[in-house]
Amino acid sequence: MEISFDEYKNAFEQIAERRKKIYQEYDNLLAERRDEQERLDNRRDEIRSYTTRYANVHHPLISSHRDDFESAPYNLYFDGSEAHHVDERHVVYIPRKMHHSVRHSLKTGEGMNEINKLAFDYLFNSL
Numbered sequence: 001m002e003i004s005f006d007e008y009k010n011a012f013e014q015i016a017e018r019r020k021k022i023y024q025e026y027d028n029l030l031a032e033r034r035d036e037q038e039r040l041d042n043r044r045d046e047i048r049s050y051t052t053r054y055a056n057v058h059h060p061l062i063s064s065h066r067d068d069f070e071s072a073p074y075n076l077y078f079d080g081s082e083a084h085h086v087d088e089r090h091v092v093y094i095p096r097k098m099h100h101s102v103r104h105s106l107k108t109g110e111g112m113n114e115i116n117k118l119a120f121d122y123l124f125n126s127l
């Protein structure tokens with residue numbers, strides 16, 4: 001049985017059309033997943049930031065656990081303070097401005113003597 005050129009052409013176009021639809025559906029599905037993932041990411045960030053704020057205010061011990069180090073605070077969090085790690089286990093809450101006055105890194109040891117002296121001076125003076 002002979003198949004005409006037009007019949008071939010029609011069949012081919014139908015297949016191409018169906019394929020295009022499938023690709024479009026697939027694209028839409030991917031886009032939906034992306035949106036859903038973005039929504040979940042945003043929600044996660046929102047919860048994370050809320051939790052951090054809550055922990056900072058109410059549970060200085062918990063908030064100090066955000067770092068890589070297991071830590072315990074020497075004093076309590078207060079408004080405008082930041083947690084400074086005097087060593088890998090211990091944290092002193094000092095005024096943000098003081099904390100940023102000395103460039104330091106617990107990991108490399110850079111500036112640690114200087115900032116720790118400030119932190120302990122502050123701690124003892126506040127007792």
Ligand SMILES: [Zn+2]
Pocket residue numbers: 083084085099104115
């Ligand atoms: Zn620090």
